[in-house]
Amino acid sequence: MAVRILDKIKTSQDRFEIRLSGSGGQGMIFGSVVLCEAIGKEGAKNVVQSQSYGPEARGGASKADVVISSEEIYYPKAMKLDLLLAMTQEALDKYYKDLKENGILVVDTSLVTEMPTKDYYGLPFTQMAREEAGHVMVANVVALGAICALTGIVKKEDLIEAVLLRAPRGTEDRNRKALEIGYNEALKLKK
Amino acid sequence: MTTVVKQKSDVMLNYLRPKMKFPSVWCPGCGNGIVMGAFIRAINKLGYDRNNMAVVSGIGCTSRMPAYMDFSSLHTTHGRALPYATGVKFARPDMKVAVITGDGDALAIGGNHFIHACRRNIDITAVLINNYIYGMTGGQGSPTTPSGAFSTTTPYGNVEKHFDACNLAIGAGATFVGRATVYHYPQLEKMIMQAMEHKGFSLVEVVSNCHTYFGRLNRRGDASAMLKEFKENAVNITKAKTMTPEELENKYVIGTLYVNDDKTEFCDEYHKLMDVAQKRKK
Amino acid sequence: MxxxxxxxxxxxxxxxxxxxxxxxxxxxxxxxxxxxxxxxxxxxxxxxxxxxxxxxxxxxxxxxxxxxxxxxxxxxxxxxxxxxxxxxxxxxxxxxxxxxxxxxxxxxxxxxxxxxxxxxxxxxxxxxxxxxxxxxxxxxxxxxxxxxxxxxxxxxxxxxxxxxxxxxxxxxxxxxxxxxxxxxPEEGEYEIVNRVKPTKPPEEYIPYEITENFVSPMPGYGEGYRYHITGLTHNTLGFSTNEPEEIVVKLDKLKNKIDKFQDEIMKLRVNNMDDAEVAFVSYGSVSRAALQAVSLARSVGVKVGTIQLYTIWPFPYDKLREICSRCQKVIVAELNMGQIIHEVRRALPEDIEVLPLQRYDGEILTPTQLLEKLEEVL
CATH class of the missing domain: 3.40.50.970 (Thiamin diphosphate (ThDP)-binding fold, Pyr/PP domains)
Structure with a gap:
């Protein structure tokens, strides 16, 4: 007699799973590390970060996952995403299937054109980084600002502090600005 | 324990572990005994604190030597004496560290460790006793077995070329390189003293006799015949410089072949690095 | 603190x-x-x-x-x-x-x-x-x-x-x-163990002395004890030996020093095992998938638990037998073609079914895979 367990289980335990995805060089790993540090700072939440390694991380789709819970995190890898950030079309196509029903999809509309759903938050992160923050390199930080505004999972001040701690010297202003514009623009989108 | 033993006859007894380890595993007449005598007398003359000295070896007849001598002795795995010694020296740079090794141990299975110890210029003295053959396992060819020479694994004569350990060490970055033979005893003793006193990686290659295998298989006669051959065919480096390559064929070029006192030593450099790291931490 | x-x-x-x-x-x-x-x-x-x-x-x-x-x-x-x-x-x-x-x-x-x-x-x-x-x-x-x-x-x-x-x-x-x-952790929060040094003077020091716990005191080089260390089988003085009695003393020492003090080494994490009918045995990263799977399965009333091996060797045969005594089935989840499962089989009586869940495609076992296995065996 086969016992059905999987059908009965509600997976929404106290657990929030974020995937930052794009292509190698877009700073997805940096973003995930910063996010971890900002969220874990207070000690109230547990966070675990993991990333794709090896040939997979060279060009092509690159991903970094962050799992957040106020309880002990058992399984450290993402099971069903609560939030997916897709900075490229390839990443979106590859990882959209891992997003939970009613999960939050955030896309960089400067690079992603074909959406699998109407239910998403879109901002041109790369364009915003280049034109408003001063450098395309900080597109990931613009996106972090947006995630912060959309989820409230992390305090903006903590996120800024964590970004500045790890950002190369001399890029502080650029990073601060990137985070602010991402945050402010996303707030306007928030439903 | 910095007492220098003055009475000549007492020196060996003082530094050996006579109750525990003798008779030795070496064949009567083996050159290893001469080298051990030179090593002990050199250390005695240098007046080193015996408690602050380690002698490390790998595997082979030669590598049994540390067991007989009353130092902190580390008899390790085949070919690995130098990395073991690197661990000892790097952990305790104040200790004097010597490696006793053979041609198979240092140049075949331990060849990679040998060149890298030279390259690092870590302050270790390697005494490489070269008897041109594997003695402990019964007379097989080694990386120094001359072309054409016989061994149990070169029954038709060696078709391979051989290593020149000294040239190899100089090329790899050692900063004191010398060669002696077991016949030229006073030079050997003095060379070990110089090598031990040299700051950096030093190599003393000792041409030695394995009459049991190399001598017998190559019709070189007994121990005394082989020593006589070393005497006849040894050429001092000063004289060798005036000779043609043809004239130097089958000769043993002996003496201090290379010294470089300018190159920095590994442990010293690391200590500077530690200062930098600790300042940066603050 | x-x-x-x-x-x-x-x-x-x-x-x-x-x-x-x-x-x-x-x-x-x-x-x-x-x-x-x-x-x-x-x-x-x-x-x-x-x-x-x-x-x-x-x-x-x-x-x-x-x-x-x-x-x-x-x-x-x-x-x-x-x-x-x-x-x-x-x-x-x-x-x-x-x-x-x-x-x-x-x-x-x-x-x-x-x-x-x-x-x-x-x-x-x-x-x-x-x-x-x-x-x-x-x-x-x-x-x-x-x-x-x-x-x-x-x-x-x-x-x-x-x-x-x-x-x-x-x-x-x-x-x-x-x-x-x-x-x-703060300094002092965890106990730090250091090797035992000899108390005897150098002239009485026996490098591989057989002590009560089979572990001999060990001085550092340069501390005044000049002794011999060799990879050859050696007697208590540290010198190589071919004497049958001395060989046995040495090899028994290597065995006994660990065998007889296993309790100091064993460490397992036992989770939800009190009434478990099925148990997952795992170690390393797979243990996290097992904990997740069990927590999910427990939320719908399945009597399943996990045993995580922190100490792999020596293998905890006795402890495992004790903990699993009420189980009918034990699933050994590991990222290989079956290694620790053989030890689990040796540990458990024949009436407990020991089942493999193995993955060797370079990916970690997921909680879903563990739950699927659970559905299969229940």
């Missing part, structure tokens, strides 16, 4: 911080994925605390160098992955024979041979027990999270010092590369 510092660390980084906390002051290694960050962290942090880092020419040399350093009294470690662990076996054997404490980290990846450099595996479990030739007893521990890696590394050092033996830390690629915020 002051509130603990918290720090974002990678598994490999936590290993280094835990090691330094435990007293690591000498690291020798050779780069290999996925363990390289351990060497990199040591290169950076060890000189800051007066420790030493050296990149050796290969893994043979790395293992040799850490033994050489340990002989002087310094706590030492190396880290590698499968191919390097194979190369280290020669000198790991030397450390077993000569009873020199040291820690070897093996961040497991897929094999055999060069295998899968960036992919996770647990296929060196048996190698950690039987990797080098000859008869000996081995200790191996397996962390499962970043925080665990910190504390299990401390434990590995303590065991190495307490038992005068090399200890293997079996990490895997998932844990090694994962990052998490982990508490950094």
């Amino acid at each position: 002051a509130k603990n510092k918290r720090k974002l660390l990678q598994g490999n980084g936590a290993c280094v911080q835990g090691a330094i906390y435990a007293g690591l002051r000498f690291f020798a290694g050779y780069p290999i994925t996925p363990s390289t960050e351990i060497a990199e962290n040591c290169a950076r942090f060890l000189p800051q605390v007066g420790g030493r880092f050296i990149q050796m020419e290969d893994e043979l040399g790395s293992m040799a160098a850490i033994i050489g350093a340990s002989v002087t009294g310094m706590k030492s470690m190396t880290a590698t992955s499968g191919p390097g662990y194979s190369l280290m076996q020669e000198n790991i054997g030397y450390a077993y024979m000569t009873e020199i404490p040291c820690v070897v980290v093996n961040v497991q990846r897929g094999g055999p041979s060069t295998g899968l450099p960036t992919k996770v595996s647990q296929s060196d479990t048996m190698q950690a027990r039987w990797g080098t030739h000859g008869d000996y007893n081995a200790i191996a521990v397996a962390p499962s999270t970043v925080a665990d890696t910190f504390t299990e590394t401390i434990r590995a050092f303590n065991l190495a010092e307490r038992f005068r033996t090399p200890v293997t830390i079996l990490l895997d690629e998932v844990i090694a590369h994962m990052r998490a915020i982990v508490p950094i």
Whole structure:
């Protein structure tokens, strides 16, 4: 007699799973590390970060996952995403299937054109980084600002502090600005 | 324990572990005994604190030597004496560290460790006793077995070329390189003293006799015949410089072949690095 | 006690911080994925605390160098992955024979041979027990999270010092590369064990004296005790021997010092086992999938529990039998084609069904896969 367990289980335990995805060089790993540090700072939440390694991380789709819970995190890898950030079309196509029903999809509309759903938050992160923050390199930080505004999972001040701690010297202003514009623009989108 | 033993006859007894380890595993007449005598007398003359000295070896007849001598002795795995010694020296740079090794141990299975110890210029003295053959396992060819020479694994004569350990060490970055033979005893003793006193990686290659295998298989006669051959065919480096390559064929070029006192030593450099790291931490 | 510092660390980084906390002051290694960050962290942090880092020419040399350093009294470690662990076996054997404490980290990846450099595996479990030739007893521990890696590394050092033996830390690629915020303990929060030094004067010192717990006091080189260390089978004086009686004394010493004090080494995490009818047995990163699966299954009333092995070797035969006594089925989940399952079978009576759940495609077992297996066996 086969016992059905999987059908009965509600997976929404106290657990929030974020995937930052794009292509190698877009700073997805940096973003995930910063996010971890900002969220874990207070000690109230547990966070675990993991990333794709090896040939997979060279060009092509690159991903970094962050799992957040106020309880002990058992399984450290993402099971069903609560939030997916897709900075490229390839990443979106590859990882959209891992997003939970009613999960939050955030896309960089400067690079992603074909959406699998109407239910998403879109901002041109790369364009915003280049034109408003001063450098395309900080597109990931613009996106972090947006995630912060959309989820409230992390305090903006903590996120800024964590970004500045790890950002190369001399890029502080650029990073601060990137985070602010991402945050402010996303707030306007928030439903 | 910095007492220098003055009475000549007492020196060996003082530094050996006579109750525990003798008779030795070496064949009567083996050159290893001469080298051990030179090593002990050199250390005695240098007046080193015996408690602050380690002698490390790998595997082979030669590598049994540390067991007989009353130092902190580390008899390790085949070919690995130098990395073991690197661990000892790097952990305790104040200790004097010597490696006793053979041609198979240092140049075949331990060849990679040998060149890298030279390259690092870590302050270790390697005494490489070269008897041109594997003695402990019964007379097989080694990386120094001359072309054409016989061994149990070169029954038709060696078709391979051989290593020149000294040239190899100089090329790899050692900063004191010398060669002696077991016949030229006073030079050997003095060379070990110089090598031990040299700051950096030093190599003393000792041409030695394995009459049991190399001598017998190559019709070189007994121990005394082989020593006589070393005497006849040894050429001092000063004289060798005036000779043609043809004239130097089958000769043993002996003496201090290379010294470089300018190159920095590994442990010293690391200590500077530690200062930098600790300042940066603050 | 002051509130603990918290720090974002990678598994490999936590290993280094835990090691330094435990007293690591000498690291020798050779780069290999996925363990390289351990060497990199040591290169950076060890000189800051007066420790030493050296990149050796290969893994043979790395293992040799850490033994050489340990002989002087310094706590030492190396880290590698499968191919390097194979190369280290020669000198790991030397450390077993000569009873020199040291820690070897093996961040497991897929094999055999060069295998899968960036992919996770647990296929060196048996190698950690039987990797080098000859008869000996081995200790191996397996962390499962970043925080665990910190504390299990401390434990590995303590065991190495307490038992005068090399200890293997079996990490895997998932844990090694994962990052998490982990508490950094204050000094004194965890007990640190140091090797026992001789109390007898040098002239009465017997290097391999048979003591009550079979572990002989060990002075460092340069501390006034001039003694001989050899990888040849040796008598209590440390000199090589061919005497049958002395050989037996030596090999029994290696066996007994661990066998008779297993309780000090054993560590398991037992979860939801009180009324469990089915149990998952696992170790390393797979244990986290097992805990997740059990927590989910319990939420719908399934009587299932997990046993996580922190100590892999010596294997906890008796403890496992005791804990599983009420189970009908035990599922052994591991990232290999079946290694620890054989030990579980040996441990349990025949009326308990021992079932495999194995994955060896370079990916970690997921909670869903464990739940599917559970559905299948219930």
